[in-house]
Amino acid sequence: MKLLLTNIKELLQVRDTAPSMLRGSEMKELPTLKDAWLLVEDDLIVDFGKMTDLNTTSVDKTIDCTGKIVLPSWCDSHTHLVYAGNREQEFVDRINGLSYQEIAEKGGGIVNSAKKLQESSEETLYQQSAKRLEEVMLLGTGAIEIKSGYGLTTEAEMKMLRVAKKLGENYPIQIKTTFLGAHAFPTDYKNNKEGYMDLLCNEMLPKIAKNKLADYVDIFCEEGYFSVADTHRLLSEAKQYNLIPKIHVNQFTALGGIAAGVEHNALSVDHLEVLTDDDIEALKGSNTMPVALPSCSYFLSIPYTPGRKIIDAGLPLALATDYNPGSTPSGNMNFVVATACIKMRLTPEEAINAATINGAYAMGLSDTHGSITKGKKANVIITKEIPSYGYLPYAFGSNLIDSVLLNGQEL
Numbered sequence: 001m002k003l004l005l006t007n008i009k010e011l012l013q014v015r016d017t018a019p020s021m022l023r024g025s026e027m028k029e030l031p032t033l034k035d036a037w038l039l040v041e042d043d044l045i046v047d048f049g050k051m052t053d054l055n056t057t058s059v060d061k062t063i064d065c066t067g068k069i070v071l072p073s074w075c076d077s078h079t080h081l082v083y084a085g086n087r088e089q090e091f092v093d094r095i096n097g098l099s100y101q102e103i104a105e106k107g108g109g110i111v112n113s114a115k116k117l118q119e120s121s122e123e124t125l126y127q128q129s130a131k132r133l134e135e136v137m138l139l140g141t142g143a144i145e146i147k148s149g150y151g152l153t154t155e156a157e158m159k160m161l162r163v164a165k166k167l168g169e170n171y172p173i174q175i176k177t178t179f180l181g182a183h184a185f186p187t188d189y190k191n192n193k194e195g196y197m198d199l200l201c202n203e204m205l206p207k208i209a210k211n212k213l214a215d216y217v218d219i220f221c222e223e224g225y226f227s228v229a230d231t232h233r234l235l236s237e238a239k240q241y242n243l244i245p246k247i248h249v250n251q252f253t254a255l256g257g258i259a260a261g262v263e264h265n266a267l268s269v270d271h272l273e274v275l276t277d278d279d280i281e282a283l284k285g286s287n288t289m290p291v292a293l294p295s296c297s298y299f300l301s302i303p304y305t306p307g308r309k310i311i312d313a314g315l316p317l318a319l320a321t322d323y324n325p326g327s328t329p330s331g332n333m334n335f336v337v338a339t340a341c342i343k344m345r346l347t348p349e350e351a352i353n354a355a356t357i358n359g360a361y362a363m364g365l366s367d368t369h370g371s372i373t374k375g376k377k378a379n380v381i382i383t384k385e386i387p388s389y390g391y392l393p394y395a396f397g398s399n400l401i402d403s404v405l406l407n408g409q410e411l
């Protein structure tokens with residue numbers, strides 16, 4: 001099946017050879033082609049160029065993109081999309097004055113979601129999650145990472161990961177899975193934290209690895225959750241199963257977890273709303289991608305990750321949604337890109353790079369996703385008629401997507 005997109009007003013993120021990631025000032029550059037065409041064969045991008053150079057090829061279908069911009073689909077490298085029910089009541093509790101931490105201390109938060117998930121059948125969990133996945137695909141997400149972490153028992157963690165894997169089999173979107181059993185201490189282990197660490201290391205990790213349920217391992221390194229010592233222990237244990245770390249760190253406090261992540265060659269360190277100069281130094285010279293989650297800051301009214309400072313220090317930055325029931329009940333990458341520009345002072349070029357090429361890196365998908373490059377997956381967003389790509393973050397509340405191609409198929 002050959003599909004030709006013609007008269008594209010501007011084709012974004014055009015790279016003959018795509019870099020695996022973009023750092024610092026490299027993020028300011030967004031290569032584009034104006035008045036362009038793009039040829040897709042089956043699930044791959046096979047060629048592109050300027051309309052003036054188009055030799056008519058015989059194709060099965062042509063899509064006229066007059067006035068429209070085409071860009072690679074968003075790469076959302078941090079989500080908790082598989083969850084049961086919602087936490088709307090906690091949202092109201094926060095409006096009425098309770099903090100996110102106070103709600104967690106009263107038995108709400110992650111353990112509240114774990115209770116709902118443990119009580120849900122695998123089928124119900126799949127149906128609820130599939131609905132969310134379908135929504136974000138139509139919002140332009142073409143590759144996504146999904147974490148466990150609302151199970152907190154071996155069986156429930158495995159149930160979450162099986163659901164995430166099944167979604168990847170049934171939908172034309174690349175899904176990477178992450179084992180986040182170390183998301184919170186379950187109520188039964190409140191006074192036996194070492195016991196839960198033992199369960200994670202001696203039972204959950206080996207079973208999850210044996211069943212090939214996860215690509216990555218994660219831990220919530222935070223005051224009141226898992227310590228830096230716990231982080232070292234889990235990440236060291238995970239190495240024997242080839243589970244690469246992607247960690248939750250520096251959301252509320254800087255404990256030294258970023259340096260720990262870098263020491264264990266984490267693929268990414270995520271959140272970073274609180275970031276010290278030592279943290280920035282620890283990231284320099286590493287291959288670890290800092291990931292900002294601006295929708296979480298928006299929803300919880302906590303500081304935004306200092307993205308400007310990170311990029312100005314010469315570091316890379318990726319943007320992701322953090323889609324989850326507690327801190328970010330939204331999987332909309334368009335909002336993430338806009339909020340990064342509005343609140344973190346990223347330029348549109350930096351934000352688009354962070355949400356495509358750098359997001360792909362943070363999922364180990366640099367070779368196949370994140371740019372318009374021959375041989376990469378034909379995953380693209382076709383916008384409505386808009387004046388320029390800067391209009392995407394500028395008109396932040398509008399749905400500017402006309403249509404989406406995933407693996408070369410129109411959704």
Ligand SMILES: N=CN[C@@H](CCC(=O)O)C(=O)O
Pocket residue numbers: 109110113220248251296322324325326327328
């Ligand atoms: N901070 C840790 N985990 C999630 C939120 C978990 C929840 O509140 O359910 C996050 O990344 O924001």
Ligand SMILES: [Zn+2]
Pocket residue numbers: 078079080248322324
């Ligand atoms: Zn998260």
